Amino acid sequence: MIKSKRPARTSAEIHRMVADQVIKAMETSGTNWVKSWTTPSGQLPTSMSTGKQYNGINLLILGMERAANGYGSHHWATYKQWSKMDAQVRKGEKSTTVIFYKPMRIQDKATGEDKTIPLLKSFAIFNADQVDGYTAPTVIDVDHAKLEQPNTRADKLAGDVGCDLRFSDPDKAFYSPLHDFINMPRATQFDDVENYAATLLHELTHWTGHASRLDRNLTQGNGTKDYAKEELVAELGAAMMCGSLGITPAPRDDHAKYLANWMKRLKDDPKCIFQAAAKASVAADWLLSNADNCERLAA
Secondary structure, three states, X not given: OXXXXXXXXXXXXHHHHHHHHHHHXXXXXXXXXXXXXXXXXXXXXXXXXXXXXXOHHHHHHHHHHHHHHOOOOOEEEEHHXXXXXXXXXXOOOOOEEEEEEEEEEEEOOOOOOEXXXXXXXXXXXXXXXXXXXXXXXXXXXXXXXXXXXXXXXXHHHHHHOOOOEEOOOOOOOEEEOOOOEEEOOOHHHOOOHHHHHHHHHHHHXXXXXXXXXXXXXXXXXXXXXXXXXXXXXXXXXXXXXXXXXXXXXXXXXXXXXXXXXXXHHHHHOOHHHHHHHHHHHHHHHHHXXXXXXXXHHOO
């Protein structure tokens, strides 16, 4: 008897499935969710089939899955792809779902006009730690001792993109949309230089939202849903850049607050995590692509 092929998932089903997966990973990894994007070598999750790093919502999903399961590798592939490399996924291992998205032009049957619709597919993949027969290449760890105060890689990035970085108020880290500047405490005021760098990257992500750059709504008041969403965009953007720049920040006390607020939002609206992750990915890419000597920054 031939089994019928499972119907393709709808966009709504994929959104709910991914939201549930992120919620489960958040519940497992607790307040350590920001640190989960990085590895000891500063490598981001990478597809074995393309050799490219994942981005957007997939970066979030795989980072959290890695933290929740303690995977040491940043390499991922489907069951079939591992088999082609003479590697075998171990019996009982559970896959992680990632999303493939691209806009597709079609003709509207009712109007005859061309329109763009999202092509959204899901794939089940496995980490290299879940397979036998694969040996990961040796990776040289980032020398964090070189991140001297206050000239961290985050400071270098801020300078390269032309950010107005000030140290006027030693008690606060914030971005002022009205006057378009970032204020930071001195690096020596933080427990370690990596926390300073991660906080600066958070504020730099906010900075990208100015009307002259990516033009996100930065006028919302504290406590509103839009304010909470922008805060998550900044947290995700900072985490993505920590991975790109080889910075491993320790979780801050307020991560638990973000986590609690966003787990509720995720359950209410699974699309919001896609939206926030997409905006964070755009912000991180904008900063890195607009910096001078990007290759040297990420080296």
